[in-house]
Amino acid sequence: MKALSIAIKDLQIFFKDRGSAINLILLPLLFVTVMSGALGAIGANQEQDTRTPLPVVDLDGGEMAQALLAGIDRAGGVLVAATPQAEATAALAAGDIPFVLTIPQGFTADVNGGQPTVLRFLTRSGGNAAQAEAVRLVVEGVARDMSLQIQLLAALEQMGQMQAGSPGASDAFSTERMQAQALSQFQSAATQPLVAVVQKLPGQELEEEADEAEGMSLADAAVPGVAVLFVFMTAQNTARSIFDEKRTGSFRRLLAAPVSKAALLIGKMLPNFITGLIQLAVIFAFGVFGLRLLGLAPITLGKSPFAILLVAVVLSVCSSAFGILIAALARTPSQIGGLSTLLLYLLGLLGGAFVPLFLLERFLGPLPKIVPHYWANHALTNLMVRGLGLADVALDLAVLLGFTVLFFAIGLWRFDFD
């Protein structure tokens, strides 16, 4: 109850300070608007720049191999780069390229003859699994379409030959029969494709990350990233509030009152937690409704609102614990203001606040994983953009909780109650 009284008092003070309220509530909306617009524009205008190079060893060189490569090029996102076999093998072994697609000898003949054939997609151990899987899915999609087209054409050709041989059996080629045959071919192409893709050394998180590259627009990345950045910014308020209480002496007064140190700290953390939840609610509501009103692509909240709520709660708790850590370590107002702002923006940058995570990881590899922002952003992106469920973000939540415990433990250890 006393913790609640402290929290309510702090919230009163916070909302009387219009600058802070604008900084933490309105500024993120501005970020979301600008980033959604700007990143959306980049996504629309500079598509070629983001294509992933796909080294291809074409051992067939036939008409069907060319058709396949043209299809992959047309699919977007992947840039076909014909590469001699020896060169590709060496580059893959040296780690210069992450993967290579090999079209086997006799590919054209097999396809034309209706014989199943296999494309080999070799990936480098320890490479970027998400990127490899995204490319594999593109190749697989083109191969599936190609299989379907060939099988349909073959079936129709076969039916034409049958009709030519039996002029009296015209009802055997009625519209219904033709449609049934086409449907059967569709199903067959889906389950038993003529051209299959086999991947060697598959990485982890395949399905999830492939969806990211395929389904996620750059604008989609803005909302979770900005939300996480600004929820962590709230940590500064906790630290500043504690610093101000110590400076004015009210902290001494609270210590002299019958309030436990735990209640005191919880009371100081609660406003951070509540503000974080308010921020997330406002930012997500703006992402869904506000962006639409502004003529920008809105975000979706995915299929699991409960999981989003859970992430929001854990994220806000983590930010609150971070506030205690800053309060414990900072000794001057400038350390709370300038230095921690710099630190928080740096952590936000690493955690994907300004650049979508899947792009960031291309440049930085696993480095972003060292900051809590990454895990919160990753969880929200999985839930909101890819429509995954609670089980899929369990690891993210666990890591965020781990960061929370770590921040709180260090904060408590270093906190100067005297």
Place this chain on the structure above:
Amino acid sequence: MSAILEVEHLVKKFGDHLAVKGISFAVEEGEVFGLLGPNGAGKTTTISMLTGILQPTEGTARIGGHDIRTDLEAVKKLNGLVPQDLALYPTLSARANLQFFGQIYGLRGTDLKERVEDVLRIVALTDRAHEAVERYSGGMKRRVNIAAGLIHNPRLLFLDEPTVGVDPQSRNAIFESVLRLNRERGMTIIYTSHYMEEVELLCNRVAVIDQGEIIALDTIKNLIAMLGGGVIKVGVPQVDEALLAQMSALPGVKEATLLPQPIAPPPAAGQAVEQKEGKPLTATPVVKVMAQNSQDAIISVINFLNQRDLQLTSLEILEPNLESVFLHLTGKKLRE
């Protein structure tokens, strides 16, 4: 009367620095007790230990029978603290500040409302209670600061330098409030200050504290009586043990001792080397003469010096009060 506060050999160390050196004293219920000492003497550290803000390094204290080491929760409910700083939330109104501090002491609903209005009346701020504290004058802020310490109607109120930076009018209002709380409500008050006039006005008994030690503890009357007829500081060109003995034997003189002199580079004899508080600080010796009767003592000292052709380089007569008591006990002024 029984003791509401009993302090036993209380020690506080900050690293190697001994801030409070084993002090012991007791305060009776209903008393206004003064802790008098210069800045840095250990007054606030002592109060911090008694109010549970700091853990004592050694020793303990009992407040209302509850030990501060083992029953701090009960102790905190009995204590009220008015810290030296303006420990308030400036953007909130006086009423909101008091409501918050009341809630912290477990007050709710009607009790809380009544207590808030009561303390606002005590500090005469009911009319402006809705205004943000940041709009108040320094004196009004001090009054809200006191009101916040009274919100839960404590039995023992610690007032730590409550008049620092306050205009004379507000200072008088604070004195009146303190005296009313003590007389009308029987509240025990521990009043710390380095202004001896305040302590003389408000307190029944005083502990003089310096460098973490209590160097005197008595009623103000008894402390001042220690000095007899006051203190005379006499500057002379040179002094030795024989001269001090002769001066001590003069009519009206109780005792003559050499005052410790500040360390300074050797100047020409009798030459002023530095200005401090408008008085020349000389490198020549100063004899502290404790008088039985100040008038007799001054006459006999001046005659004595004239007879020996000793030039008087300075003369300062200190009235018998707590300031001169402190000077007598420590050799330095309270506000040095």
